[in-house]
Amino acid sequence: MPGRLAQGFEPEELLRLFNARAGDLEGAGPRWNSAPTHRLMAVRKDPQSGENALDLLRWGLVPHFAKDMKGGASLINARSETVSSTAPFRDAWAKKRRCLIPLKGYYEWRGEKGAKQPLAIALASKEPMALAGLWENWKDKESGLWLRTFTLLTCEPNSAIAEFHHRMPVIVLAEHQTGWLAGEDAAGLLKPIASKLLDIRPVGTAVNKVGNEGEELWNRISQSTSIFGRETI
Structure with a gap:
C-alpha cells in the first residue's frame, strides 16, 4: 500500500510510451519522492475524444x-x-474513470519503528511500472475551479511484499494496460503480480523526508552501509 512514489520521467517520454496527447502538464517533470497531495502524471481516456491523455492529477x-x-x-x-x-x-468505479500512474517504482519500509530500512520496489524488467488508479472530478463551489484527483487500487500482497506489508498496489503489466484504460473487465487484473517480476532493493534513508528530491534517492545502497535504517559513513 504505497505512500511514496518515484515518477522519474519527462512528460515527452510518457506521451510517447502511452501514445497519449498532452493535457494539463504545467509544471510536470521527474519526481523521485512523491507523497499524497502531490500532483503526478497520469494516463487516462479522455471522456470526449476517447484518446489517451496525459495529465497532472492530485494524489488523494x-x-x-x-x-x-x-x-x-x-x-x-x-x-x-x-x-x-x-x-x-x-x-x-462504476463510470470506469480508470487511470494508470506510470512510475519507476514505489517505496516501502521494512523493520521496526525507529529502525526502518527504506526499500525501492520496481519491475525486474526495468520497464516502467504502471499502477492502477481511479480518477475523479471535484468542483470548488467558492472559486468555481475544477480539481482532478486520483486514488491507487490495492490488493493482497505477493510472497515477496508480504514479508514487510499486508497490501500492495495493483500493477498493470504492459499487455493489459490498453484494456484497463478502455474499461474492460478488470476481475483478472485486481490481484498481485508474481514476486519474480519485482526487484526489491534497499535505498538510503534520505527518502524518509518528503522534502528531499532527486534521482539519487532511487539508487541502491549496500546493506552494509545501512544499520537499523540509519546510513553510516
Missing part, C-alpha cells in the same frame, strides 16, 4: 460530492475487493 481522491477537498489526503488508496461499494470510490 476527492469524491464529487465532497464539501471540501480536505478528505482527499486520506483517500490515497482503495481496496480493490470493496472499491465498487465504498462510497468515496464507487461512482468513479
